[in-house]
Amino acid sequence: MRKRSITWSLLLSAAVVFAFSAACWAQVTQYDEEQRMNMESHIGKLTGHATAGEPLYRRFCIGCHGPIGDGEGENAQWIDPKPRNFTLGIFKCRSTPTGTLPTDEDLYDTIGRGLVNSNMPRWFPLSDQDRADLIAYVKHFSPRFAKEKPGSVLQIPPEPPVTEERVKAGQEVFRHTECWKCHGVTGRANGPSADTLTDDFNRPIKPFNFHDGTRFKCGETDRDLYRIFMTGLDSTPMPSFADNLKPEEAWDLVMYLRSLQPMNTPEKAIAKKLGLKPINPNAAAQPQTK
């Protein structure tokens, strides 16, 4: 009888020790991730939760972006451009300065919009709440979102009316800032540097061809176009022009770029009326008249 009770007590204490160490181990290994599973997203009145986003991610995103969010899902090897690696916290479509985190709204818009010329579709089937939850889960992959705040949002003044002067001035901005070095003098993505471009991960990348369609990488409105070149597309060769373009100049450029697109725009009609010829790259070395 006494022997039995000793055996029982030994077993019990072993079980207690085991359970305790297991609990400690779990706490140590999951600490970082658990912390970040508290991640929230705030888009207008919506609040997204990473815990709610996880099952959605595993249902819709995991195939390309991978179980740990590093962009190495099982489909990734067949895809070009490659799926985004969320662990780095670097995003193309931002309303914030280059080198800063995007806002929750920026990421939310990307889910709804999709990324043109890539395999990222527009996620119409997902509800607003689903998208907000997914954003919280996507943010939990990168330690940057726990440590840093998004950059200050680019202020875009109201769009001025389209005029002949503005379209012409826009072409001068296009020439002077040398957009054509990559995008080509007619916006056909055939500039002298176009075929040498690589992204931050040393993968070849193509500049945007303005004759391709009506959608840009980060939207399709005039304001989207303004935002794209002012903030730049981080991790790609597309730099930020915010330091060197005044808002009026930026709007001029938007209007000129619109004249390069395939659809009939007022800007295109103006360019036609003016008889605007593509810029001459050899004249680019002349100093700008201020």
Added chain:
Amino acid sequence: MKTVYKPAAILAVLVVVALGLLSTGRHVSAASEGKVTGSIKLEGTAPHMRAIDMSKDPTCSKQHSTPVHLENVVVGSGGSLANVVVYISQGLPASAAAAVPSKPIEWDQKGCMYQPHVAGMDVGQQLKVINSDPTTHNIHPMPQPGGGNIGWNKSQPQGSPPFTTSWKAEEVAIPVKCNIHPWMHGYMVVVKGPYGVSDESGSFSLDNVPPGSYTLTAWHETYGTQTQKVTVTAGKPATVNFTFKAK
């Protein structure tokens, strides 16, 4: 119990403040700081540096009457190796590591090349980015993701004013490129404390090194790193030479 904590906390704060004052005081009094000088050599034959074809951008090629070569290995006469950054990787007292030079580092884009090709700089030191060319450059540093530094990509059209920035964390080394001119690449070497970059004659100098024993690291973009121990005494420059082997 609480009454015991309060005086203890006050005492602890006082001790911390006193130590802080003591250490800053020591830094100021250590005016007779030492110096490390030396030279870098390359043993063996330096690899051939290809001439750069700048014909895609006439504004670049027009600036050079003779072809410009790549700068992955730049050797002077007698095998002296340029663009090696020497810094203190171990043993530096916290006060010396925290000191940041007030003079900004200039990073110029001239002749469609980076001048300098390799720049050393302190964490938090002002970095002034200049475009002296009659063309647009985009300046695109790419720090290792997940480190303390965050990459960015800014356009700098001709005639635009210089801008200043700085790096938040040590990193050896941050590659920098211009996507418009694919041959343009360079490195920013961000360290804490004194550093020196070797010139064409291979010589470098680390100033304002407090007396003590240190590990020096020499970094080169093609040949990697080397380390050596050095002891610095006040008033007399210590000499350390590094020799890299050509692959």
